[in-house]
Amino acid sequence: MITPQRFFEIVPQNLNMDIRSELYYTNEFNFAVAVILSAQATDKKVNEVTPALFRIAPTPQKMLELGLDGVKEHIRVISFFNNKAKNIIALSEKLSKYENSEKWAFPTKYHSRAELIKLPGIGQKTANVITNVLWNAPNIGVDTHVYRLSHRYGWVDDSANTPDKVESELLKKIPKKYHDIVNHVMVLFGRYTCTALRPKCNTCPLFKYCNFKHD
Numbered sequence: 001m002i003t004p005q006r007f008f009e010i011v012p013q014n015l016n017m018d019i020r021s022e023l024y025y026t027n028e029f030n031f032a033v034a035v036i037l038s039a040q041a042t043d044k045k046v047n048e049v050t051p052a053l054f055r056i057a058p059t060p061q062k063m064l065e066l067g068l069d070g071v072k073e074h075i076r077v078i079s080f081f082n083n084k085a086k087n088i089i090a091l092s093e094k095l096s097k098y099e100n101s102e103k104w105a106f107p108t109k110y111h112s113r114a115e116l117i118k119l120p121g122i123g124q125k126t127a128n129v130i131t132n133v134l135w136n137a138p139n140i141g142v143d144t145h146v147y148r149l150s151h152r153y154g155w156v157d158d159s160a161n162t163p164d165k166v167e168s169e170l171l172k173k174i175p176k177k178y179h180d181i182v183n184h185v186m187v188l189f190g191r192y193t194c195t196a197l198r199p200k201c202n203t204c205p206l207f208k209y210c211n212f213k214h215d
Helices: 004-014 028-038 043-056 060-075 081-095 124-135 144-152 163-173 176-192
Strands: none
Touching (some): 028 124, 060 081, 124 163, 124 176, 144 163, 144 176
């Protein structure tokens, strides 16, 4: 049986993981933009558009100068780009009163999930990812990989049928010392090893403990 303790003891070490977000970013503002863009889109697809966007608009002020149509033009290949562009501009308006430097960082007041979700385009999952990646907060952004693996390994049951319910259960069951790496490790493992359709069981370091076998 794959327990949370066993999973986090074994997976990072055996797969030599680079435990970080795969989203491209150069400062805290454009990381938030990248996370907004990643909703219902792959990190790979987001990373195809963000380097050019962030060269032109690395800060809220520069994003406002680019304008709604300019943002849309840069992110047109991303799903729901119209709505995401509106959220990015609205977010930029809210944050434009703060510094305008290439090393733009969120004021300390926004290091709280409760404050972040007051900003346009940032819901709980987005806030969880931002606070976890940027400030090592013990919040879990439950994406498709985290949701799927949690159910596959029996860490949550069928009643945990929303991201919020899955996060609540995981925070209870995963040892606290691993909370800051849950997102990274589960996403990377689900993306490259324990995949949805063809899991790579023959190279999986957890194979002998796993009740979910795939030929």
